[in-house]
Amino acid sequence: MQKSPFIKLKYNLMQKGKFITIDGVEGAGKSTQIDFICQYLTDKGINVVLTREPGGTEVGEKIRTLLLSNSTGKMHADTELMLMFAARNEHIQNKIIPTLNQGDWILSDRFTDASYAYQGGGRGLDIARIAQLEQWVLRSFAPDMTLLLDIPVDIGMRRVESRGEKDRIEQESLDFFNRVRNSYIARSEQYPERIKLIDASQNVENISNEIQKILKTL
Secondary structure (H helix, E strand, C coil): CCCCHHHHHHHHHCCCCCEEEEEECCCCCHHHHHHHHHHHHHCCCCCCEEEECCCCHHHHHHHHHHHHHHHHCCHHHHHHHHHHHHHHHHHHHHHHHHHHHHCCCCEEEEHHHHHHHHHHHHHHCCCCHHHHHHHHHHHHCCEEEEEECCCCHHHHHHHHHHHCCCCCCCCCHHHHHHHHHHHHHHHHCCCHHHHHEECCCCCHHHHHHHHHHHHHHH
């Protein structure tokens, strides 16, 4: 019997580097803290590769454009979910796993927790179905650490408004993003060892100091 190609995630991962993800609702300040994390790790002599979801590969970036462009128009929630995982499969197979295997660390702006929050909480899709896709694409693979920046939705969306034109997902309602936020918080309670909930309403320096303490545990 021919074996599934996805099993190679389980057997070919000789992880030497660390995989960190950073996540949160819109306007939580991820970009600022990503800059801090990259500089902090570089100063420690660690080679860190920055990537993002959806995206991270040539195919993934094309899917990202389709998912976020306002010209895409209305998309069925199931289609959105499957496109997210299609981009994620490319990301894992062609960037994340090779990077870790060569001993580098990798920092991803969003990862699978975002699918549970946005498509599960926000769109209302069945969590069990998302878990099936996660098992198919990731197998037992998971980040070493997830930094979850939490901020009240109204504050975050004011920041988004100040940035200019919003993408397809950023145009969703406050109720949508409140469901997203609640889903993220629920995930952090479900996986407290991996997902570190950080109050992103603090000043930037305090957030960075908290992140630094968490990174030291790795």
